[in-house]
Amino acid sequence: MSQPGALADARAARNNYTQVVATGIRTVGRSVELICAVVAGAATDIFRGKFQWRETLRQSWFLVTVTAVPAILMAVPFGIIVSIQVGNLIQQLGADALLGAAGGLGVIKQGAPMATGFLLGGAGAAAIAADLGARTIREEIDAMVTLGVSPVHRLIIPRAVAMLLIAPLLNILITAVGITAGYLAAIVGRGVTPGSYWATFGSFVTTADIWVSMGKAMVFGFLVVIVACQRGLEAKGGPRGVADGVNAAVVLSVASIVLANLVITQLLSQLMPQRIA
Template sequence: MPTDLRSAKPDSATRIVRENFTDTVVSSLRTFGRAVDLAQQSVGGSFSDIARRQFQWRETLVQAWRLITVTAIPAILMAIPFGVIVSVQVGNLIHSLGADSMLGATGGLGVIKQGAPIATGFLLGGAGAAAIAADLGARTIREEIDALNTMGINPVHRLVIPRLAAMLLVAPMLNVLIIFVGVLAGYAVAVGGQGVTPGSYWSTFGSFATAGDVWVSLLKALIFGFLVVIISCQRGLEAKGGPRGVADAVNAAVVLSVVSIAIVNLLASQISAMFLPTKLA
């Protein structure tokens, strides 16, 4: 009898591990399905609200200003060292190859195609996602969401859609700000510390950086903003368990947003490299 119990224990442990793994996978798929459903409701609801003239423009502007206040200064502080780092690291490699005049093209393209959208996504996924998830999570545990449903008001139309519109408005603006500051920071380092002439810097930058690169950067920023707002709204609306639940929702929103941005950026970079290779303007 003891021998049978000992032989049964590994099978029982394996079964428990398998069940836990299955439950985790199923729960993740269900969460992903709810996120997709929320995204569909938000996009469709946005067009229907505009068509019926029920879109909450005032709330959208309030949420946009809130996002700007928590991301604008960090964006500038992040863009300056990023532009400097790109200029220094790329400049050392370019200098060793004897092609100092190409620093403007390489540094500028690095900021436009990768630095600016990633920085935008991480800022929105950090400060922006935390603000949205904390706000909606607090409303959820105070039963404000249940009160809206009781009154026949759809929380998606009342709370999610204005935040979605605000995020899609702020994301490209933040991306342009980071591009501007990052390129200027790289220019200052190249001209002031690496001996590159201003004319050659801007000449090579204008020769290789095309309007398509800027549009791809803006599109990536919009996609990242869309992912952030859907994830953070979902986590906030599903918060439970009091203040601890709000904290868990904020942490989950930030982590999931950053991971999603990293994965989507990898895919977007590969696709853009296939269809929009770097070439002379």
């Protein structure tokens, strides 16, 4: 009697697993469809002169207000921690003069883009998902579609462009503050001379590293806004559904940033190996 029950349980578990995989594939498919609609729609709106510049500027300013101060507060301890941890290893190797290169590369190539993505994924994704989710449960999105107004052109594209504009600027801010904090920690805590610090920094950090860092920040920001908009537009079940959409947007944004950073880092390590400037 127990064998049929065990088979039924195994069959049910397999069906549940299949449903989870199918749901994930469908979600990815809708995300890709939304990405294509945003890219094509933005190009069309700019070409026709119908782009929502005022809404884009308003969303850009909102992102600045919610991320600028946290970015500075995050960059200061991050730069100091990188300087201390890397300094301990370099000191054991007897190469204190390389602290500037190691700390600078750590902040520019990994720390700043990841911090930018996490800030946008936390504050930006939550705000976007909550706004669009509230509009969805109030049936504003359905009303817009009924009136012939595209939610993608009116709501999503301005937010996506705003995210692409703010992401590299936020990345530059975090980079500058993080490197400055690491420099002060190296000078005060390690006794490294300013000349050797900046000499090794300039020898290893290239302009390509900075451009790659800004590009990664833009990719992370675009992933964040796509995930947040999708979760907001698919909110169901009243206020509880909006809250679930916000939580899902933040979690999925962080997960997508980590995966994207892993892929980009692996590709760049093969295509653009580190060289001395």
